[in-house]
Amino acid sequence: MKTSKKLMALLLAAVMIITSFAFGTILTGAEEAEKPYEGQTVRVLLNSHPWQQAIEPMVHEFEEATGIKVEITVLGEDIYWDRVNLGLSSAEPPFDVFMLSPNMTGYNGYTNGWIANLDDYVYQSEEYDFDDIYPYIVDGFRFPDAEGSIYGIPLTMETYIVFYRKDLFEEQGIDASALETMDDWWAALDKIHEAYGDEIAPAVIRGQDETMPDELLAAVYNHWGDKPYMAQRMFYFDEEWNTHFLDDAVKEGFADWAKLLSMGPIGATSFTWYECVNQFAAGNAATYWFDASLFAGTFEDPEQSLVAGKVGYTAPPKTPTGNGTTHWAWGLGITEASPVKDAAWQFVQWGTSKDINERTATATYGPVRASTWAAKSEEFGEEYCKAVDEALNISAPGYMYFNGAAEVTGRIIDAVVRISQGEDLDEVMNWMDAEAQAIVEKEGLKGE
Amino acid sequence: MKTEENTVSHTVNRRKRLGYMYMIPSLVILAVFVIYPVIYGAVTSLYDWDWVAGIDKKLFVGLGNYLQIFSDRLFWNALKNTVIFAVLSLLAEFVLGLCCAMLLYKIKKGGVIFRTVLIFPLTISDMVAAIMWRMMLDPASGVVNQMLRSIGLKPVDWLGNANIVIFTLVLVEVWWMTGNITLIMLAGLQSMPIDQLECGQIDGANSWQRFRYLQWPHLRSFAESALSLRMIDLLRVFAIAWAVTQGGPNRASEVSQQYIYTNGLGGYLDIGYSIAMAILFSVFVVAIVAVIKRIIRIGGDNE
Known part of the structure; x- marks a missing residue:
């Protein structure tokens, strides 16, 4: 009996040891399957941006869930693009994931094979629900070729709207909702100027800013009507690379901008x-024209703005040809030369997931997922959502490359x-047209 | 006798050889980091190498890039702005720097404090100085215009007025780098034997005569170094123009380095063309410095 008891105990112990080993192996195996990229490091280059500020404190969640280490570098926008271009063009880019926009960087990256094609990644996970991201924003991140492969995943979008000070307009007895046309607005701005003189400027708008021509597309499109144009050449060049800076719509758009x-x-x-955002947030201007909807986030934040709760939003006013505006987006891309592409995709997928898009929405005021807009409409306020919705309905992607x-x-x-400094419109536009013509000729585009 | 001579020449030769051998490490470094890039750049400037069109498309165009520069109005505009900026800054910095050096040389007490105040801007990087001044000169909310307003003067559009912007850049540059000239000239003054000056004083020379005939001849070589070094630096101006005015409005303050950079890595990625401009610009800088040295020497020979 005793021996059999001893034997039983021994057997039991053996079984326990064996099962615990087996179980342990199964457990670690499962963990490995969940964290296939554990130990890898993804280097991320971000532009200083509300999205970046919102995402940084959340990155540890991703690191804990996947075991991937994330190294983030943040740069101001004035040097960001130079670094991206320089990095992409080197044999070993110093980053795996980077923020990008549908601009020349994407185009160069595509032409030179520096940016990874993401077509095979986007439908890997059902939970990710790629189709929840607005398709017209995704379209900005497609290579300009027949397949239209995706090279970036949008994370925030902006459309160009008009911001105005509800309190000042009310004080002057101007009913902003009744201002329909550009002429109505010019009259209102004159009235504001008479009332506030040098104290509060009637308008503020981007000047010597290398990104200004992107927004200017909105002002030109506001006059364009429904004439056709070529997507990547926008309103300025046609199929044969003839220049159209003398087109009435282009001239009107430039003139509006210069007047503002x-x-x-x-x-x-x-x-x-x-400076524009600072001036408007400090209460030094009554209106802010054709600029990114996402700045509402700054204006409505009492810590950053003296005009919180006093700002009204509207889509660009009508011109004789109707109205229009453009939109723009930021996204995440992966470098073609990255040694950890799959792990990099894990980060991109996480950064543009439903959960993160919703949790960064308050900071960006421009989420890209339909589900997020539905969830956030109350927080963003009716007027803002209405203005963005109206703007997107009349909007074209403003990408020129x-x-x-x-x-x-x-x-x-x-x-x-x-x-804007008083030179004759026709004279300047003639010069502009000749310069543009010379550039496309120099680049050998004409007669391609 | 003969053997002795042989031994001597042998030692001399050995020493010479050893001397050359000591030079090898620095020659190698020079070759890798200076000579090779210069030759590579010179060769690349003969190609149409436009990264936007594709990094692997490199087309030999001979002197095509150089010929293109001659009809590039914007290049000449930038060069004009650079020269105006450099000449104005150099004059202001030299006059101010020399005055400060004379004063620092004279004062007996508190020299350390004044010297620190003068040298402080030198310790700041150009980009920091530029961003700081951009904020201070911001026409709407900058501290400079606020001060003007508080004493009842009209605010000045420091960054947006085409007639003012170059002077704005000169102001920033002079604030930043005057101490450099002060230091060199002060070193010059201090290296002069004091008894010469005392003799002059005893002989009844007034302070202008003492400066003109005793100190200035001694300072000339210092002035030559200070002016040439500063001129090279001033012509190479980049960060200040780039960060304070971004070259605006309408390119009224666009400088050469900025235009070259915009054409190359900083924008158009037209690498061949931007290198050609950079080479032409370097030749120009060398020529200008040679002219400055010449002028100072002629001034010296005439005496």
Whole structure:
């Protein structure tokens, strides 16, 4: 009996040891399956942006869930693009994931094979629900070729709207909701100028800012009507690369912008979006034109703004040809040369997931998922949601890229500044047209 | 006798050889980091190498890039702005720097404090100085215009007025780098034997005569170094223009380095063309410095 008891005990012990080993193996095996990229490091380069500020404190969740280490570098926008271009063009880019926009960087990256194709990744996980991201925003991140492969996943979007001070308009007895056309608004701005003189500028708008030509597309599209145009050349060049800077819509768009610029506070010519936002948030301007909807997040935050709760929003007012605006987006891309592409995708997928899109929405005021807009409509306020919705309904993607686009946009800034400083519109636009013509000829695009 | 001579020449030769051998490490470093890039750059400047069109598309165009520069109005505009900026800054910095050096040389007490105040801006990087001034000169909310307003003057559009922007850049540059000239000139003054000055005083020379005939001849070589070094630096201006005015409005303050950078890695990625401009610009800088040295020497020979 005793021996059999001893034997039983021994057997039991053996069984227990064996099962615990087996169980342990199964457990670690399962863990490994859940964390297939454990121990890898993903280097992420981010532009200083509300989304970046919101996401950084959440990154540890991703690290804990996947075992992937994330190294983030943040740069100001003024040097961000240079670093991205430089990094992408090197054989070993110093980052795996980076923020990008549908601009020349994407186009260059595509032409030179520096940016990874994400087509095979986006439908890997059902839970990710890629189709929940607005397709017209995704379209901005497709390569300009027949397949239209995806090279970036949108994370925030912005459409260009008009911001105005409800309190000042009320004080002057102007009913902003009744202002329908551009002419109505010009009259209102004159009235504001008469009332507040030098104290509060009637308008503020981007000046000497290398990103200004992107927003200017909205002002031009506001006059464009329903004429056709080529997506990546926008309103300025046709199929044969003929220039269209003498088109009435283009001239009107430039003229509107220059007029608004001349109505700005002292020094407005040198304003980038940063100064514009500061001036409007400090209460120094009554309106802020054709700029990114997401700035509402700053204006409605009492810690950053003196005008919180006093800001009204509207889509661009009508011109004789109707109205229109453009939109823009930020996304995440992966470098083609990255040694940890799959782990990098895990980060991109997490950063653009439903959960994160919703949790960063308050910071960005421009989520890209339909589900997020539905969940956040109350928080964003009725007027803001209505203005963004109206704007997106009349919006076209404002992306211009071709060989020489950067040079053309440089000349566009010169032209707008010159018109705003009182030079003759026709004369400047003739110059602009000739310059653009020379650039496309130099780049060998004409007669391609 | 003969053997002795042989031994001597042998030792000399050995020493010479040893001397050359000591130079090898620095020659290698020079070759890798200076000579090779310069040659590579010079060769690349003969190609149309536009990364937007594709990094692997490199087309030999001979002197095409250089010819293009001659009809590039914006290049010449930037060069004009650079020269105006450099000449104005150099004059202001030299006059101010020399005055400060003379004063610092004269004062007996508190020299350390004044020297620290003058040298402080030198310790700041150009980008920091530029961003700081951009904030202070912000026409709407900057402290400079607020001060003007508080004493009843009209605010000035420091960054957006085409007629003012170059002077704005000169102001920032002079604030930033005047101490540099002060230091060199002060070193010059202090290295001069004091008895010469005392003799002058005893002989009845007034302070202008003492400066003109005793101190200045001694300072000339210091001035030559200070002016040439500063001129090279000033012509290479980049960060201040880039961060304070971004070259605006309408390119009224766009400088050469900025335009070259925009054409290359900073924007258009037209690498061949931007290198060609950079090479032409370097030749220009060397020529200007040679002219400055010449002027100072001629000034010296005439005496």
